[in-house]
Structures are given as structure tokens and as C-alpha cells.
Amino acid sequence: MSATAAKTDAGLSPVVDGTVINDVVVEVATANGTGSQSANLILMRAIFYMGIPVSGKNLFPSNIQGLPTWFNIRANGEGWVARRPHPDFLIAMNPETAEADINALQPGAFLILRDSLKGFLKRDDLVVCECPFDKIVAGIVKGLLRKKVVNVLYVGVIAHLLGIDVEAIEKSIDWQFGTKKKAADLNKTAFRESLEWARENIPSQEKFQLQKSDANEGKIVIEGNEASAIGVVFGGATVLAWYPITPSSSVCEYAIDYFDKYRRDPATDKATYAVVQAEDELASMAMVVGAGWAGARALTATAGPGISLMSELAGLSYFAEIPTVIIDVQRMGPSTGLPTRTCQGDILKAYYLSHGDCKHVLLLPGSVEENYEFTMEALNLAEQLQTLVFVMSDLDLGMNYWVTDAFKPPTKSITRGKIVTAEDLENGVEFARYRDVDGDGVCHRTLPGTPHRDAAYFTRGTGHTDTATYSEKPEDWKNNMDRLVHKFETARSAVPAAKIETAEGGSEIGIIAYGSSDLAVREARHILARDHDLSTDYLRLRALPFGAEVDQFIRSHRVIYLVEQNRDAQVAGIIRAERPEFATKIKSVLHYDGMPIDAGVILARLLKDGSRENGSQ
Amino acid sequence: MTTATEPAPPAKEPKVNRLNLEKSAYKGLASTLCKGCGHDSITRAIIDSLFDYGVDPMKVAKLSGIGCSSKTSAYFLGQSHGFNSVHGRMAPIATGVALANRELLNIGVSGDGDTASIGLGNFLHMVRRNVPMIYLIENNGCYGLTKGQFSATADRGAVLRKGQTNELxxxxxxxxxxxxxxxxxxxSYSGDFKQLQALIKGAVAHPGTAVIDVISPCITFNDHDGSTKSFKYVKEHKGFLHDIDFRPFFGTEEVDYSPGETRVIEMADGSKITLGKINGSEYDPTDRFEALKLLDRAIDEKFYYTGLIYEEAGIKPLDEQLEMTPEPLATLPAERLRPTDECFNKIMDMFR
Incomplete structure (x- = not known):
């Protein structure tokens, strides 16, 4: 079996004398709650310390203990670390899934098999390394600890097989356990024992090797949710109200930690923020609306079921023009769906959330760095536009581990939008809450508590005039709704513009994607250009409403492939609705099985269309 | 200094409060509720209490949900920011307001539909958090704005205008x-102006959540025979727990009461609530079990005991629980909202 079998769906690194250097996928199959996550992170981070681009995707169940879980590590010297479905190495630790996991392997793949599971092995086209993990661990620790420590043993075996640097592993163990030195030492001992065992008992292989590189200079490993939390704290958020829901909870939990460390007044130790865990998502959004109205930079984080509950308040935020931010870490729906799997299925719902004519600004982070940046941006935009702004993250970005350039400290200042102060009023500034004095659809507001007798206005979800008095007059209603549309048009050019990458000389084929699909799309483009002589242009949408650059991109391409991780082509639907003239130009590439998208999905579609077109010509 | 003209005869000075404000500063728009609605009496009581107390209208946030009662937030304190929000969600909205600006006095007006049905969960959690606010329930036992359906504060056995009996x-x-x-x-009862004012002033002085349930008959949909919240029924089936009065902290006169006949409750701001015995019987509003027993009995008796039912000082309000900085978060300058670049780079180093 040669390495080329694994090549079909990946962009690969150089092959030297038959050895694939720095390009490998390792999948670890364990049971949830057995402590395998530490071992997986040690392995992933060790590869990071070797200077090789790497990603770690945790495919976990909606369960605390016992159900199967997989951790997918992809190392690739050229940086192609989107998910790749077929692992080159499987570490089989879980009896529940061993048979299916083994049967799913590509011929020639390596199988690191806990020896107690050998009964599940019914094929002879794999390179099998049977490992007596339970016996080895018995020689290291006693009792319940064995269950945890046994996981680091597979790190030893894979380190031997792939040539992972021992120092990198030990550094990684130290990082993982932090101040818990005893735990670190125990894990190092176990790792060394298993490495020794592997060196003596498992023949080296030459098919895949990892070699030190220098690709990770200045880089960090981080989850998107933690990046968002940093954005919350550095974006100047003052009120965070939330209700626990997978996969967004850790945004708030991380934010609480960072707030506590970095947002207390140095002189008094008092908090310059408030966090409330609400009783439900209705309440968390209501708190955000109340706080935003009273002048806080307020936000919540949630997932699909949460935004369903927030729907009515989203409409109030839109119509009463109250700055609010929702971070939606998307998971599989409808209903409870697959709470621990990823998708981009909330786009349409979020864009039009609430009853009546309602439209919201959506920021679409395509990397963990954008999780950080867009969270800050959303807090600014919400106040600038006086409306609800969504940050549409997803589980893949939010809960998986990404190697990225270290983020830069915030470059944009905290902006509060159009606020009329008591001083302004004293100086004769005229205040009418819903009057478009600047012509951009965005009006001026005063904050409750402004010490001036002309500051007050009455906020309502009912029809109102431009001075915020109650009105049922048709012209008042329509004028206000039209101004809101005008404001939405202002938003088009205020939100982050799409990023466009053009092939040399340009192409008539355009790809549009957004969010966590980015890496897979870029990998697919790379392979199409390299192996199939098919060049493509690429627009990465970073916000809705989309700007003029999107119109221009679609107009200037013969065909557009719009890549989405949902069933109903949701962004395609929005573009078609707003630009019917482009409707037939857009072909959708859809992926919605709960797994992060891989390059193969995009590749297959474009190649299929390409051959069909060639055949017909 | 001399002047050539004769001084004009002194005009009658309008009455002003300690902030030198006239009562007109506490008024709002004209009510659009039905003529004779109990809610309008409550609105008047709010205006009078806040005027008397000398609350700064510019430091008040008026919050309400949806319903007849919630509309009334437009009918008082025209110089205060007001927010007539979403059905049932006034409590968490007020929570957000309280967090954004600790200096505001939050006055929430809500109804029984808002509070006891659609927003019951949110109401209870607001209470549990001890959000600093006054939460007034204008309780008429029915849904006025949707034309008279039962609400969850309807008494068992009460009869609707169209004849249905509430079995719940x-x-x-x-x-x-x-x-x-x-x-x-x-x-309280919307018609008991003096008691209601004392309760509202006491609520202003209370640092955490203050709940006042005001029985407020719906003259259009729930004022018939068989209703247990009609004007007639309530007048015949209510009693004062005590003769309540409120003495503000800035008053100079000594509290005048006869020892043994009056209980005095000192509020956190130095003001006092006095509770005079009625017919020699004393009700102890600091006894939690007594209070709950009284309310339980009232249900069986189909009777409204009115007054200060329960008072407990010293429970930490939400803003104190959260150890918040005393200034409003809403207006903190940007430099206090963003940690330094040095902090940022330190965080980045943790991920290397």
C-alpha cells in the first residue's frame, strides 16, 4: 500500500524517498470522560512545538461519560489542516466503536490497537500495532488512576512511529498540567515507558514521518470560544447575561475568568463588568436588551435553541433600536439536534430573527482570530448602528483547537455611537430619538440617567413617531420602517468586507464560502489548481448584509459555487432573495452531516461539474 | 440696591419639593385607560409619592411589560426614560438596566398577566437575585387589553363577566x-391612597427588590357580581394590617408615635416606616412565617390583608453581590473597559 491512496483527498507535502514528510492524520477513538482529552492535547501540542501546522478536532458525544468520542489530529507542513476524513493512523481504545472504526480505515492505514480489542480486527490489509496498554499501565500506577494514565501510553507509541520529538512531548505535558507537577511527572514517566516499549516491540515505519519545522513561529493554539471571550473582555463589554448551552457555554465561562483577572479596578478591586447566569435564554436576552438600552455594552452567547427563545426580544432590539450582541455558536438542528456537532444552520433564522419585517447584521468569523476580532467589532457595531448584531460562530471554530498567529492587541478603539449628553443638550443640540438627522438612518440616543430635563424619551415596541411618541399613523409606521431599511443599507458598508483571493490571471469560476469552511475551501482550490489545472477565484463572505464587493464578484464570474454547512443553502437563499438577477448563477455545495467540512466535498463537486461540462463540449 | 418700581404683589408660590421641583415634573402623558380604571389611581399615587419623597426624575428608569398596567409607565414621570418592553419580560429587562447603571431608581409597573403568567419564571428569578428595583403589580385578576380573560391571580370561584368560573x-x-x-x-388597594403612597415611598428607600401587589379593579371586564376583584368586593373584603406612614430621612420633625402602639422600621437610607396598631392588634412584618401564614389564610378567607406584609433588611442587592464598581457601567470611560496591551500579550503567551 502506498501513500498515494491517502493522497486523493488531501493536499500533500513532499514525499522524500517514499516517506511522506509532515502530512498525516491521526484519529484517536476513546470513550468520553476517561481523561483521553489530555493525552490528545499533549499529542497535538507536541506536533505544534515541532513547528508543524496542526489542528485538533474533538468529535464528542452529547454525554458526560461513557459514550464514544474521537479526536482527529491533522498535521500538515503546508498548513492544510482542515478536517480530512480518512486517518492514516487510528488509535483504537474504545471497545464500543473499535469494529466500526477499524472497518472504516483505508487499506494500508496504521492501526494502534489496544490488545484487549484485537477480537474486533477482521481484516488483513492494515498495518497493525497491538499494544498491551493495560499491562504497561499496571506497572506504572495503581487503582483508578490507571484509567486516566493509560491514555498517555498511546502518545508514546505514536511518537515512536511518527518520530515525534521527545522534548516536544515533555514540553507539551508540562503545558497541559501547568502547576500540577505530580500529574506532569506521572504522565512523563508513563509516556517514556510506553515509548521504550514501542521502540523495542514495534518496528519503525517509513511511510509517514514528522520532522521539525519552523512554521509555528509566533503562533498559538486556541479554541474559538476562548478567542471570543478575549474579544468580550477587550471589546469593552460591560454586561454579559447567559444561559448554559452547548457549544457556547465556554465563551461565557472563559469570559468570566478573564473578566475576573483583567477587568477589576486596580485601586478598588471592583468589577467594571457584570455577568449574570440567567434562568433561560429569554431572560438572558432580555437582560442584554435592558442593559443595552441603559447604555451598557451588553451581549450574550448561545446556540440555535437559544436564539429561538430570544426571537421576540431580537425584534424589540431591532425595532426599538437597542444595541445588543448575540454570539451564536452554531450546532446541528433542528430541535435539540446534535448538540455536539457543527453546522452553519442558523444563518437564515438569525438574519430574519423575530416576527414582522426584521433583519439583523451578522458577522461571520472564518477563523479563531476573527472570533476575537468580530466579537469586539460586534460590540462597536451594535452601538454604532443601534441594533442587534450577531457573531455567527460554530462548534468547529468554537470548541476545536486551531493553530493561528498570536492575536494582535486591539487596534480599533471602543466606539459608542451617537450618544447625546447633558452637555450637548445644554449647548442646544436638538434631540429627537428616531429622527434621521445625519441621513444614514442611524439616529441619536440619550442614556437613561442623563441629567437634563430634555434627555428622556419613551422606548416602546409599538409604533412611534420620530420623537418616540406612540403612533398608529400609517405614514409614521412606514417612514420608520423605511428608515430602518436605510440603516440596514448603511450597515452594508460598515460591516467587515468580504475577502477576495483571485487566481493568477483570474478565473471564470468563483467560490463563495464563509465561516469555518475557509480552510477546506482553500485546500480544495490548491488541489484543483495543482492537480487539475483548474483555477478558481474565492470570496470569503465575512458579514451580512453583504457589501457591493459581493455583487461585483458574482457579476464578474460565469458560475458561483457557494459552499455552506447546511442543508438549505441558506446564504444562497439570502443572496437570491436580495439579488434575483444572480439566482441562476449560484450553485450550492452543501455539507451537513455534523462533521466539519473537508476539502473533498468541494473538490468532488467542482470536478464532477468540470467533467460534465468537458463531456458536453 | 434700590428699584424704581413697586414690587409686584407676591404670586402664590407653587408647592415644590426638596429638589425644588413642582409636582408637574412628576406627571406624564394623559392616560388612555378606561375611565375609572384602578390603575389611574395607582399612577396618581406614584406621582404623589415620588414628588413627596423628592426623587430626581432624571435618575429614574421606568420599566414595564405589556398590558394595560404596563401602559401606565407613560402616564407619570415624563422627564424619566421609560421602556414599555415585551410581555412578561420586564423583570429581566429591569435586571439589565440595573446592571448598566447602579445610580438609577428602577420603577417597574406590571400586571398580573405579565407577572403571574407569561413572566412568572422571570419574576421569581428577579426576586431571587434581589435586583434593585420597585416592582409594582397592578393586579386586576384578568387580562384587560385582550378583553377580560382570567389571569393567574384570579381567585378560585371567581366568575368571569361571561359566566365562566375559575377552578384554579x-x-x-x-x-x-x-x-x-x-x-x-x-x-395595597388602588383606592387606598395614603397606604399606597407610604408603601411606594418605603419601596424607594429599600435597597433591593421591593414588590408591591396592588389590587386594582378592572372597571370594564372584572367589576361585576361574582368577581372577587370588583370595586365593591374588594372594599368589603379588605383590611389594613396597620396604620402605615412613611417619614423621609430628610424630614426634620421627630417621628411622633406612641410607644407600644407603633412599630418603627428604619430603612437603609435613614427614613422610617411607622406601623400603628389597629384596634390594639399588632402585625409583625419581620416574621416570615407569620407573613406566609397570613397570606395563606387570606386565600381561604377570600380576603385582602393590606399593608407592609414583609420586611427584611440587609439582603445584598444584585449589584453588591457582583462587586460592581459604584459608577454606572454605562458611562465608564473606554480606558477602564479595556485591559492594557501588556495584559493582552501576557494572555497570548499562555497559548504558546
């Missing part, structure tokens, strides 16, 4: 509030 147990918001740790719980 009443939800008593006062009892629930006490159960969940509220430190200021009162019940």
Missing part, C-alpha cells in the same frame, strides 16, 4: 416573593 388555585405574588427571599413585600 390563585397565584399569590406576595407569597412567592417572600418565599424567594424578597426583603420588601406589600399589598
Amino acid at each position: 388555585h390563585v397565584i399569590d405574588c406576595c407569597a412567592l416573593a417572600i418565599e424567594l427571599g424578597c426583603g420588601y413585600v406589600g399589598r
